[in-house]
Amino acid sequence: MGRTPPHPDVSQFDLQLVLEALVDPVRRSIVSQLDAAGEDRACGSFDMPVSKSTATHHFKVLREAGLIRQYYVGTSRMNALRRAEMDEAFPGLLDALTARRTAVARG
């Protein structure tokens, strides 16, 4: 569907949801890749050892936790890291987790 999916507001960010999102290695890798890229990227452009349907699931979890913002460009769904807002809600958290320690594991 072309409609924009629901995104939580910064005031509704929940630490529990954020941690549940970041505890998964695949999702943490997505965040790291997005952070390293410094620009928005399509779902399909990520290096991920899972199927497309599983990838969709991971992006949804990240979006609902407030970690990424998603919007369509043609058939591609773009993903933007909501770093400033995360830093506002949980100062230091993303810094601690994106510290070039990235390892992509098969889970």
Next chain:
Amino acid sequence: MGRTPPHPDVSQFDLQLVLEALVDPVRRSIVSQLDAAGEDRACGSFDMPVSKSTATHHFKVLREAGLIRQYYVGTSRMNALRRAEMDEAFPGLLDALTARRTAVARG
């Protein structure tokens, strides 16, 4: 028993294990209480909504992730937060998670 349980060395701290430990609300509460107390505390002295056997499980997970150090004093098992070592391995992580967000000012 009575013997000291195994503790990982700082050089072997693993981010994945640490996050898996901290994603559980009960365990995060233990860490927060330990941090707020500023001193070692016995297992039974924590405010936890679970049974003793479940508590034992949580302390074990925290210990194996390197978040706490455990030692016996009489029949009590004391718990110490390994903050300095955690800060060394993952700078800013515990700070971000033990931040009291109810308060306003932050020095």
Next chain:
DNA sequence: CCAGAAGTACGATCGCTGTCAAACTTTGAT
């Protein structure tokens, strides 16, 4: 208009983990 590309939606597994109760161990006090 049609084919392909990019994702989503939907079930269905399947393993993991948080939970408890019950039995046990160790220590300290009476």
Next chain:
DNA sequence: ATCAAAGTTTGACAGCGATCGTACTTCTGG
């Protein structure tokens, strides 16, 4: 010696979530 306190161990169970394949939708290019 006995008893209670503090945890541990074991075994079982329930629910969640990561995974996949298949079918479906939407958009773009020819």
